[in-house]
Structure formats: structure tokens, C-alpha cells
Amino acid sequence: MSESRASRASRGSRWPSPGRLLLSLTGVLAFVLLWHLATLGNSRTDIPGPYLTVQGLVELIDSGQLLRNVVASLFRVAWGFVLAVALGIPLGLSIGWYRTARLTLNPVIQMLRPISPIAWLPMATLIFGASTWFDASDLAAIFLIFLSSFFPIVTATASAVASVELKYLRSAINFGVRGHRLVTRVILPSSLPQILTGLRLALGIAWVVVVAAEMLGVQSGLGFQVNDARNNLRYDLVSAAMVVIGVTGLAIDGAMASLQSHTLRRMGQRMGQQR
Template sequence: MATSLSGHLRAHAAGAVVPAVLIAVWQFTCSMGWVNEHVLPSPWAVVTRWVAYLLPQTPLAEAQGGWLAWALSGELLIDAAGSLYRVGMGFLVGAGLALPLGLVMGASPRVYGWLNPLMQVLRPIPPIAYIPLAILWFGLGNPPAIFLIAIGAFFPVLINTIAGVRQVDSIYIRAARNLGANQRVLFLRVMLPAAVPYILSGVRIGIGTAFIVVIVSEMIAVNNGLGFRILEAREYFWSDKIIAGMITIGMLGLAIDTAVNKLNNHLLRWHRGLEH
């Protein structure tokens, strides 16, 4: 237990070296006045803005005065919650449609032949291209954002699910049939479990794509969220708030990806190649 903990700490410490060096170089460059602070604010200015973005205004802070007290907004938690809600809803819609469709397309060559040409035509179209239609169909607010996120999450889950079902080792299928398994048992007990690693990989990619799309959709269709706040900061030339929002997006994305990766490892304990 102690050895494992020590190994994790060493891994995290090693991963923090490069960011620490980059931040130090960034701070030194700004301190020397080599860049315009409005174009590239210092890390300290970004942290100060991030704290102001996070903490709400209070009577005590207002009484103390100062720039930070004036700038306190408490918008970060509301914006992060709004973005995460849209990511969750959009991903559930997209993955909820992609998973059963992918399983059917993977298991049935006939259905695959019918639908694959259409999927291959639609798949290269980026979700951003649907923005005019999304606004036309759904107006403004959460519905168009959720629609765009669902499109972004749909195809990674679909393609990985199809690949997982179609690439099941034929030895397993022949063995199950020799043991008398019908098509239903063959699908539920052989194909689906064998496809789970692919499906979970698609889920991980789909969530990452959904988090990318939500930022773009919030710049267009809604009046809160991290994407909206970055666009607002651009209008006022608050570059420190732009970078603070970007860092928040990265931290949330890292947290989500780490959680999904741990869930995948837990669900795939039986899979070969994973260490317990």
C-alpha cells in the first residue's frame, strides 16, 4: 500500500515538473516586461482573476475595498455547473442513441450495409457546422447546445461500438454455437462482453468531444457557461479572465477524463493486460 502510494506521488511529481517550468518562464517573461500584459497577463494576474471569478461578493470584501474585492463575481461555479449540465445531458442523448444503434449495426451485416453509407457521410461533418440549424430548430438556450453536444458524442460511441462488436474473435462465436447458444445468447453473452473495451473507449472519447463542443455552443446559443464567459471576456479584452476560463476548462476536462479512466479500469478488471 505504501509502495503504491509512493509510486503515485512520484508519478504526479514528475508530471508537475514541465508545467512548473513553463509557469516560471511565463512569469519571468511577464516580469521583465517583454510582452504586453493585456496580450499575455502574468500567471499571478491570471490566478488573481481566477480567484475573483470563483469567490462571490460579500459585504466584508466590499468593505475592505481593493481591485479584487471589486472584481469578485462568484460566476465560476455557476458557469461550471451550467457547462457540466450541458455536457452530461448532451452526452446521455448522443451515447444513448449511438450505443443501441452501434450494437445492431455491428451484429447485423444487413443493417450495417443499410446504414453505414449514411453514417460515413454524416460523420465528417463537424458539430460546429450544425450551429445555424440548431438555432433555427431549437432557438437559443440549452436545447441547441445539447443538440450540438449530442452530435459530438454520437459518432465516437457509435464507431467504437460497431468496431467492438464486429471484431469479436470468431473462435468465441464458433465455440458458443457449438455449445448450442442461440443468436440472443450469442449477442448478450459473447459479443457484448467482448465489445465492452471498445465501447468504453468510445465513451471516453465521446465525453472529451462533448466537452469541446460545449464551449463552442456556449459562445453562440446561451448566456452562461464557461464558453459564454470566455467570449464575454474577449469583448472587454480581459485576457486574464480568458486564460482563467481556459484553465478551468482544462481542470474540469482532466477531472472528467481521470474519473472515466478509473471507471473503465474498474469495469475492465477482467480484461487481459490490465494490472489489478
């Protein structure tokens, strides 16, 4: 990966300008206004507007439910995503680099990848139902998050490795760079932007899946909060939990984007120093 490519990939790492912040704030305010206008005249049992949603959010904060459920969801996402990264990147590197691994493993990966993670819930409950280490529902949810992250990571990594330009590989081999050094000095730096993009997308998918999994099989988390509030006809709490899900997802994506930009910027600086 050239220095210019790394610098282009790291754009957006600076703090947003006041103009960008103003545009973003305008978009949010316009959405809230449309939401308010669409729910004018509704009673409490109908779709709640922004005011009732804020009241529900304050109620969740005061009761302590919100913090407990956010922590529970983040705990499951962290475990599932880390496991997916630990297994998915090495497997993706193998599939992208070794022809035998690609021919052997890629058909299985592509066959399993379209299966919705939620479809695995009965199997996950059956597999982890006898566990004595952790709560079985936690393990089942972590397993679903792992699956939802694993396949995008493997696919992105394999595609990134396979798309490394041959001129870089040939130049490195001509200078005697082979084996482990070829992977760490040429293949990984060249494929890192695409891998990081895959990780960012996989983390977003994981956050969506944890909410769906918690609505089906656990007794804590933001998905459980939505389902429990719906069962009690507290739609103000439903909308409050949905707002928290969206804001938390935005924060997670922003943190991942900052990490991506920082990593690529450091790589660009390092490559520039080597020149």
C-alpha cells in the same frame, strides 16, 4: 475477452505512485515557468501571466460566476453525452452485428460524421427555436454535444463488435448460446474495452464542443465566460477561464479512465471466477 486481456486493459487503475505524481507535478511546474517567462514585462492588456491569471480566477470565484458557468457547461455535456450513449451504443451494436443494418446505415453515418458539430449550429437554432420546454440555446448546445459524441460512439461500438474473434462466437454457438444471450455474454464482454475507449474519447470531444458552442450561442457556461471576457478586454479572465476548462477536462477524463479501469477489472475478476 480473456482474463489476461481484461487485466491488461485495467492497468493504471491503482493510485499513481509518488514517482508518477512527482513527474506530473514537474511537468506542470515547468509549463507554468515557461508561461511566466514568455509573458514577462507584459501589461494587463497583453497576454496575462500566471499571476494575473490567478488573480482573475479569484475574482471569478468571489463573484460566483465561475461556479454558475461550470455547472451550466457540465449540465449541457451530461445531457448530450447521455443521449448519445443511449442511442449510439445500440445503433453501433446493430451496425457491427447485422449486415443489413451495416449496409443500410453505415454510409449515412460516415457521410454525416465528418461534418463539424459547430456547422450544425444554425440548423439547431432553427429546429429548437420554438421550444417552450427548455431555453432554446440550451437545447441547441445539447444537440451539438449529442452530435459530437454520437458519431464516435457509434463508430467505436460498430468497430468493436465487428472485430470480435470468430472463435469466441463459434464456441458460444456450439454450446447453444444464441440471440440475446450471445450479445450479453460474448459480444459485449469482448467488445467492451474498445467501446469504453470510444466513450472516453467521445466525452473529451463533447467537452471541447460545449465550450465552442457556448462561445457562439448561449448566455452561460465557460465558453460564454471566455467570449464575454474577451469582449470586455479582460484577458486575465479569459486565461483564468481557459485554465478552468483544462482542469475540468482533466478531471472528467480522469473520472472516465477510473470508471473504465474499474469496469474492466471487475470483468476480469468475474471471468476468472467463472474459470
